[in-house]
Amino acid sequence: METIQLNIDKALSSVTKEQVFAYEKEVAESMEKLHKGTGKGNDFLGWLHLPSSITDAHLSEIEAAAKQLRERCEIVVVIGIGGSYLGAKAVIEALSDTFAQIKGNGNNPQVLFAGQNIGEDYLYELQQVLAGKQFGLINISKSGTTTEPAIAFRLLKKQLEAQVGKEEAKHRIIAVTDAARGALRKLADMEGYKTFVIPDNVGGRFSVLTPVGLLPIAVAGFDIRSLVSGAASMEQLCGAEVPFEKNPAAIYAATRNALYKIGQKIEILVNFNPKLHFFAEWWKQLYGESEGKDHKGIFPASVDFTTDLHSMGQWIQDGERSIFETVLSVNKMKYNVTIPTDEDNLDGLNFLAGKRVDQVNKMAELGTQIAHVDGGVPNLRIEMPEITEKYLGELIYFFEKACGISGYLLGVNPFDQPGVEAYKKNMFALLEKPGYEEETKAIKAKL
Numbered sequence: 001m002e003t004i005q006l007n008i009d010k011a012l013s014s015v016t017k018e019q020v021f022a023y024e025k026e027v028a029e030s031m032e033k034l035h036k037g038t039g040k041g042n043d044f045l046g047w048l049h050l051p052s053s054i055t056d057a058h059l060s061e062i063e064a065a066a067k068q069l070r071e072r073c074e075i076v077v078v079i080g081i082g083g084s085y086l087g088a089k090a091v092i093e094a095l096s097d098t099f100a101q102i103k104g105n106g107n108n109p110q111v112l113f114a115g116q117n118i119g120e121d122y123l124y125e126l127q128q129v130l131a132g133k134q135f136g137l138i139n140i141s142k143s144g145t146t147t148e149p150a151i152a153f154r155l156l157k158k159q160l161e162a163q164v165g166k167e168e169a170k171h172r173i174i175a176v177t178d179a180a181r182g183a184l185r186k187l188a189d190m191e192g193y194k195t196f197v198i199p200d201n202v203g204g205r206f207s208v209l210t211p212v213g214l215l216p217i218a219v220a221g222f223d224i225r226s227l228v229s230g231a232a233s234m235e236q237l238c239g240a241e242v243p244f245e246k247n248p249a250a251i252y253a254a255t256r257n258a259l260y261k262i263g264q265k266i267e268i269l270v271n272f273n274p275k276l277h278f279f280a281e282w283w284k285q286l287y288g289e290s291e292g293k294d295h296k297g298i299f300p301a302s303v304d305f306t307t308d309l310h311s312m313g314q315w316i317q318d319g320e321r322s323i324f325e326t327v328l329s330v331n332k333m334k335y336n337v338t339i340p341t342d343e344d345n346l347d348g349l350n351f352l353a354g355k356r357v358d359q360v361n362k363m364a365e366l367g368t369q370i371a372h373v374d375g376g377v378p379n380l381r382i383e384m385p386e387i388t389e390k391y392l393g394e395l396i397y398f399f400e401k402a403c404g405i406s407g408y409l410l411g412v413n414p415f416d417q418p419g420v421e422a423y424k425k426n427m428f429a430l431l432e433k434p435g436y437e438e439e440t441k442a443i444k445a446k447l
C-alpha cells in the first residue's frame with residue numbers, strides 16, 4: 001500500500017547519519033512522554049490517538065450537519081483564526097479546483113473564510129458578496145473568546161438574520177467550541193444553534209481532525225472518512241512500537257533537531273504545487289507555536305516553487321547558511337496537460353513539445369534540489385503519491401506526531417502558547433477594554 005515517504009539522504013552532507021541516529025534514545029524518551037503522558041503539556045495529548053478513536057457515529061453526525069448546510073446554502077462562511085482556521089483552509093485548498101470560485105463548484109457550496117484577520121475592507125467586501133445570497137456560518141473558536149472571529153461573527157450573524165430572519169438563521173449557523181466554557185458556548189446555547197465540541201485535551205493547532213476541520217471540509221464536499229483513515233494509518237506507522245529507523249516521525253524530528261544543533265535555525269517548507277500553499281501555513285502554526293518558546297526553536301518558513309525561485313531563490317541559494325528545506329513533493333497530478341509544438345518556435349521551447357507540464361516541474365524540482373544541496377542547504381523530502389484526502393490525512397498526522405517528539409527533544413512544552421497573549425493584552429489596553437485600566441495607563445505612557 002502506498003503511503004507518504006520521508007527521505008533524508010540529501011540532508012546527510014550537513015549532518016551525518018550517526019548524528020541523526022544519536023537521537024534514537026532521546027526520541028524514545030520523547031515518544032514515551034507522549035504515550036505515557038508524563039511530559040510537559042500532558043493535558044493536551046488528545047490528538048495522539050484521535051484518528052483511531054473517531055467513531056463512525058461521530059463522522060455521521062458531522063456529515064449530517066454538513067448536509068444540512070449544503071442543502072440550504074450556496075456559500076458557507078467558516079469563521080475562525082489560527083488552529084480554528086488553518087487546518088480546514090489547508091485541506092480545502094489542497095483538494096479544490098483552484099478556480100472554483102469563478103467556475104462554480106458543482107453541487108458544493110463555496111466555502112469562504114472570515115475572522116482570520118481584522119481587515120475592515122475584507123469584511124466589507126465579504127458582506128457585499130453575501131448580500132442577497134443564501135449563506136450559512138460555521139463559527140469556530142476553542143476558547144470562544146477570540147476577538148477576530150467574534151467581530152466577524154457579530155457582523156455576519158446580523159446580516160444573516162436580516163436576510164433570512166432569526167428562525168431560519170438558527171438552522172444555518174453551527175458553532176464549534178468548548179463543551180462548557182466561553183462566550184461562544186453561551187451564545188450557541190442561548191440561541192439554540194447546533195454545536196460540536198472541541199475536546200479539552202486537543203489544542204487548536206492539533207484540532208484539524210476534530211469538527212474544527214472535519215465539518216468545513218465535509219461542507220466543501222470532501223471525504224472526511226478517507227482523511228481520517230489516512231491519519232489513522234499514519235498513527236500506526238509512527239507508533240511508539242515502530243523502531244526508530246522505520247518511524248518517519250522519529251526520523252524527521254531527529255534530523256531537524258540535529259540540523260538545528262549545527263546552526264540551521266530556519267526550516268523552509270517547500271512545495272512545487274500551488275495547491276499546497278495553505279498546507280504550509282497550517283504547518284507553520286503547528287511548529288511555530290509548538291517550538292518557538294524559551295528563546296529557542298527552529299523558525300518555520302515556507303515558499304511556493306517555482307514561483308518563489310524567482311524572488312526568494314537567490315537568498316536560499318546564496319544567502320546566510322542558516323536554513324534547511326523540507327520539500328513536499330507530489331508524484332502524480334490529477335490532470336494531463338501536454339506542451340504543444342509551435343511552428344515558429346520563437347521561444348525556443350520546441351524541445352519541450354510533447355512533454356507534460358509536470359515533467360518540466362519535476363525537472364525544476366530535481367534541479368533545485370541539486371542546486372540547493374550544492375549551495376549548502378540540507379534537503380529533506382516528503383513524497384506524496386498524489387493530493388487526496390487519504391494522503392493529506394497521513395501528512396497531517398505525521399507532522400503532528402513529529403512535532404510532539406521534536407518539541408520534547410528541544411526541551412520545551414510543545415502544547416502551550418503563552419507568547420501569543422502579549423499582543424492581545426496591549427491591544428485591549430489600547431482599546432481601553434473595561435478591566436484594563438492599569439494596562440491602559442502603562443501602555444499610553446510608552447507611546
Ligand SMILES: O=P(O)(O)OC[C@H]1O[C@H](O)[C@H](O)[C@@H](O)[C@@H]1O
Nearest residue numbers: 082083084141142143146204420
Ligand atoms: O480557537 P480559538 O480559541 O479562537 O483560538 C484561535 C487561535 O488563537 C490563539 O491566539 C492561539 O494563538 C492559537 O493557538 C489559536 O488556535
